[in-house]
Amino acid sequence: MNHSTTSLLDGHATGLRSAVATSPSAPITAGVQGPGGYGKTALLAELAHAYRAAGVPVLGATDLDRADEGAVLVDDAHRLDEPVLARLVELARQPGARLLVAYRPGPRPDALAELIGELGAPVLLSALSPEELAMQVGTASADWIRWLHAQTGGVPRYVSRVLSTVEPGVMQLPARALDQFQHDLDQLGEAGQACVTAMAVGATPHPDLLASLLDLDAAAVGAALLAVRAGGLVAANDVLLPIVRAAVLRLTPWERRLRVTRRLVETQLARGGPVLPLVSPLLGAEIALLPEATLAKAFEQAGEEAMLDAPKLAPRLFDAAVSAGAPATSVAARRARAAAVAGELDEALRLADQVIVDAAVPDRELGVQVAASVLAQRGLLERSAEMCRWSVGRLRWPGDRAFAAVGLIGSGRLADADELLNSSDDAGPPTSMTGAAVQLAAGVRESVTGSASIALSTLVRSASLSEPVGRGVLLPDSPASVAALVALHCGELDVAQSTLDRAIDTGTGGPLLHHRHRLLAAWLPLVRGDTVAARAKLPKGEMTARDRLVATAIEAGIASRDNDMAALAAARGQARQVVAEHSVDLFSLLPLGELLIAAARLRDQEWIEPYLTEALALLDRLGNPPLWTSMLTWKRLQASIVLDELDTAQQRAAELAGMAHHNPLAAAMAEAARVWLGILDGRVDQDEAERTARALHAAGLAWDGARLAGQAAIRTADRRAMLALLECARALQGKPPRPRAVGGDENGMLSEREKEVAELVLAGLTYKQVGKRLFISAKTVEHHISRIKQRLGATSREDLLNRLRQLLGQ
Incomplete structure (x- = not known):
């Protein structure tokens, strides 16, 4: 029995x-x-x-x-x-x-x-369900129950083996549990053991394949597979249960596994099938270091396969190919690409440089593509452009001329870009990638010389054309991200959203541009003032210099909108480092503008002034294109408002007025700048302020519209206008209307003066600003706040603000 x-x-x-x-x-x-x-x-x-x-x-x-x-x-x-x-x-x-x-x-x-x-x-009799397993195990966590069920398939015997050798919660199959499978394998006979060995190393459980692979009779394999199923070793799809596979790999001598793996690899290579699942378990094993032609070829192909689905594994696979006998030069370019895709940018650039200068290395053009892409990721757009420009006429690759032109324009060198685009030679057949790159260059050029709508339309077509290429290409930047940046600069947030969504879904640009698209997607709720969504969309993990710049600017923007000065100061510290690492280019103006406002709020502008000067010089070299210049000018205006620099704000407003003709967002910003000047001068027209705030909202700057209405509210002497403008600001932020009858009015908890002070403090004003607004001293404001805090039973400033928001319906 x-x-x-x-x-x-x-x-x-x-x-x-x-x-x-x-x-x-x-x-x-x-x-x-x-x-x-x-x-x-x-x-x-x-x-x-x-x-x-x-x-x-x-x-x-x-x-x-x-x-x-x-x-x-x-x-x-x-x-x-x-x-x-x-x-x-x-x-x-x-x-x-x-x-x-x-x-x-x-x-x-x-x-x-x-x-x-x-x-x-x-x-x-059937296997245990997860629910039955949970009843049997008792107090273990749901995650561990799911892990145990996945490993054992719910087979009672295997469950007992695990439970008798490991404590619940330990997600690791113990050796003692695996060793107990020796008896099960012995019962299968020689043919059955050969079949499960092949299945454990990755063979499909098909009788004909196994018979050919193992040099066995088809009838014997069929009988062996019946015994394997009857022994409870496989799931319903005839795949070995994870615990069984682990046991087979542990209990089968490595030379037998290697022999079967080699035969299986040869079969897959001949059929053009995937080999990554077959050879990846060999990484780190001594047999992977032995000279073996079949394995060398398999490791090479596996490296290519891993580039998309397991990028961190790809460099190790190419290294294993060299260890198994492949010439180092034959995989050098692909090894550089693998390092870039895996996020090892320093290593990728080092290897790419070696590839480019060694005429004996095949695929040298891939080395150029890697170097150009890595340089762009590290925030060195002009160097990336020069690399692409050098390759034109020497080591051609799809899109090299176009990406060179994009980088040159982004660095303020329009004439050099035009000269390159007007040259006659091409990079081969008009593939989807070359077509997308050509349209990308045309769209970027149009954005600095012509119409915003034409530029955006061209860039969106470029992004659409590049989608079929998906994750399989390495790029300095993607058409989708450039299209999204242009859309953000002209207020077309819906276009930016849909373009980025498609890029994320298709994986355009592969792992190297993974964060790029998600960061720009996180910028969209930031513009709308939804800091919760913006924070939730921020991707995690290690980032390149270009991505860190955008991420830091988003964090600063969130802190600024939430009026969190501690977080803003922390973001400032990160920003100083990342801005120093990143050269100023056209595509970094958006984060630069956000950091400019953060610096103004912290009264610490000196560190960012040199970069602003570089940005203005770049725009000047390009003829101050309204699409790119207007947004930075708007941010400079906001910084002037924060600093109460009326003369500077007037200059920025005049500059915006000169660009109002270019696109609807530029027009809305120009009109808003004019209204801001009146607000700063103490002249608040309620209807005009509301109309202008709503126009900014409609043009894509929802948060800026709400801020204009809010600041108009706290600067008007008309209490009825103040309340109306505050309601307008709340509406533009997507908040419900404030109740007319609030607890303070009903219960008399706060006096009218205290409510005025509370509303202004909640609006973000300092005690000094509140005092100036209400014609009282800052010390009196402080006394009011102290009494309010005591009356409400607040234990901290944060608690006080939360109670006031609830009390006043904000």
């Missing part, structure tokens, strides 16, 4: 248990079917106990001469010889017989099939 595993209940066996327990003397014939480890022996043991408790003798297959004296319980009927099975058939046909027989699904001799026919429909 099989070794008992566990006494776990199974719903299909409940009726059989009940029948034996309630009427142990009644005739009964039944079969119990289940793969190995599913609990057949345990069930028969329970039934035997029930019979003995009722005084009924329990007999086995060797006691058939005395079958009429008690109940006959037979385990592992699939192992019995034909004479014994024939006698069991006779017993099953006798009236009054009590016969219970357990057996595996197959293989099945004819005599057993006849016996099953006499026993009738069997009790079918």
Whole structure:
């Protein structure tokens, strides 16, 4: 008999248990079917106990001469010889017989099939569900229950092996549990062991494939697979259960595994099939370091496959190919690309430089593409452009001329870009990538020389054309990200959103541009003033210099909008470092503008002034294109407002007025600048302020519109206008209207003056600003706040602000 595993209940066996327990003397014939480890022996043991408790003798297959004296319980009927099975058939046909027989699904001799026919429909044992497993294990976490079920498939025997050798919560298969599979593997025979070894290293469980791979007869493989299924070693799809696979790999000698792996790799290479799952387990093993032509070729191909799905693995696979005998020069360019995709930018640039200068290395153009892409990621756009420009006419790759032009324009060198674009030679056939790159360059050029709508339309088409290329290409930047930047600069947030969503879905640009698209997607809720969504969308993990610049600017923008000065100061510290690492270019103006406002709020502008000067010089070299210049000018205006620099604000407003003709957002910003000047001068027209704030909102600057309305509210002397403008600001931020009857009015908790002070403090004003607005001293404001805090029972400033927001309906 099989070794008992566990006494776990199974719903299909409940009726059989009940029948034996309630009427142990009644005739009964039944079969119990289940793969190995599913609990057949345990069930028969329970039934035997029930019979003995009722005084009924329990007999086995060797006691058939005395079958009429008690109940006959037979385990592992699939192992019995034909004479014994024939006698069991006779017993099953006798009236009054009590016969219970357990057996595996197959293989099945004819005599057993006849016996099953006499026993009738069997009790079918199944694996444990996660819920049943949870009941058996007890207090373990849901995550660990899911892990245990995934590893064991819920097979009771395997569950028991794990539970007996490891504490719940440890997500690691213990060696002692795996060693217990030796008996199961020995029972499979030579052909069965060969089949599970092949399946463990990655072979598809198809009889013809396994027969060819293992030099076995197809019939023998078919029988072996039946035994594997009957042994409970595979899931419903014939794939080895994870615990079984781990046991096979542990218990099979490595030379046998290597022999099967080599044959399987040869088969896959001949068929053009994937080899990554076959050779990745060999990484780190001594056999991977041995000279082996087949493995060398397999590691090379696996490196290519891993580039998309397992980028961190790709460099190791190419290194393993060299260790296995592949010439280092044959994989050098792809090794550089793999390093870039894996985020190892220093290594990628080092390897790419070696590839570019070595004429003996194949795929040198790939080395140029890697270097150009890495340089752009590190915030060195002009150097990236020069690399692309150098490759034109020397080491051509799809899109090199276009990406060179984009980088040159982004660095303020329009004439050089035009000269390059007007040259006549090309980079080969007009593929999707070359077409997308050409449109990208045309769209960027149009953005600095012509129409915003034409530029955006061209860039969106470029992004759409590049989508089929997906993750398989390395780029200095993606058409989608450039299109999104242009859309943000002209207020087309919906276009930016849809373009970025498609880029994220298709994985355009591969892992190297993964963060780029997500960071720009996080910028969209920041512009709308939704700091919660912006923070939630910020990607995690290590970032390149270009991505860190955008991420830091978003963090600064969130802190500024939330009026969190501590977080703003922390972002300032990060910004000083990342801005120093990143050269100023056209595509970094958006984060630069946000950091400019953060510096103004902290009264610490000196560190950012040199970079602003560079940005203004770059725009001047390009003729101050309105699409790119207007947004930075608007941010400079906001910084002037923060610093109460009226003269400077007037200059910025005049500059915006000169660009109002270019696009609707520029027009909205120009009008808003004019209204801001009036607000700063103490002239607040409620209708004009509301109309202008809503225009900014409609043009894509929702937060800026709300801020204009809010600042107009706190600077007007008309209380009714102040409340109306505050409601307008709330509406533009997507907040519900403030209740007319609030707790303070009903209960008299706050006086009218205290409510005025509270509203202005909640609006973000300092005590000095509140005092100036209400014609009282800052010390008096402080006294008011102290009394309010005491009256409301607030324990801290944060608690006070939260209570005031609730009390005043903000």
